[in-house]
Amino acid sequence: MGGSRISVLPGDRLRFARYDPDPALARFVDSYWSLDVDHPPAAIDLVPDGMVDITFEYGMRVGAYVTGALPAAVRYTH
Numbered sequence: 001m002g003g004s005r006i007s008v009l010p011g012d013r014l015r016f017a018r019y020d021p022d023p024a025l026a027r028f029v030d031s032y033w034s035l036d037v038d039h040p041p042a043a044i045d046l047v048p049d050g051m052v053d054i055t056f057e058y059g060m061r062v063g064a065y066v067t068g069a070l071p072a073a074v075r076y077t078h
Helices: none
Strands: 014-019 032-037 043-046 053-057 063-067 074-077
Antiparallel strands (some): 043 074, 053 063
């Protein structure tokens, strides 16, 4: 794994995994991560880490969006 920064704090019913990027992208991408929710809805706490995230959603809603660096902790319901 790359750096030790993890911005998601898993809770009940959540599985978090973090992956190193392909070496060709390592200069631009810190890591990839996935989050599986067993029984939605589930609360996901994000803490500021200074990173920009690109999120891809699958399932009932399909889409992608960019989240800038967070100024404060935030809770999302998945």
